[in-house]
Amino acid sequence: MSEETDLFTRLGGTRAIAERMSEAPSTVQSWKSARRIPAHKQADFIGKHAEAGFDVTAEEVIWPFGRPMSSGKSEDLTAAQQSEAA
Template identity: 40%
Template sequence: MEQNISVFELFGGIRPMARHIGEPPSNVAAWKRVGRIPAEKQPHVLEVGLALNLPITAEHVVFPLGRPDAVDDLSLSLCSPPVACHRSGKAQRKDAA
């Protein structure tokens, strides 16, 4: 599912969202600034959004500014090769590859 609107926009902005979920606007503004809603707050935000009949999904709450592009996800996996240690240590099993 592609998300084109942020959770903050769904609520009508930082202040309306803060008022609806019972959080200080400074907290909600910080969530928007860092691009994440604390895990312990996510269920409440989703519950309130659904109670207000907003078209909100769990994805909106987990990715409040939108899901990162697939290209960005791919580039993370291609950053650098894994590091391998070739020294034999006492904790290593002899049959380990």
């Protein structure tokens, strides 16, 4: 995934993803706004996009906008990022 392109854009936008995931576009838009795909949806997300011909990695699903830049110190990460990194 290039630095300029987030996963949602690369996969055709929220409506296209919503259709593949059998979710409402507003649900997928909420994922995009939160900058994360819920953990309980991640495996299904990878599988449905693989079926549609997209190569999606687990890292991309965990960090759909790319890994956050940090100095590596846990205080640089939000609580949600710390729990996902653990």
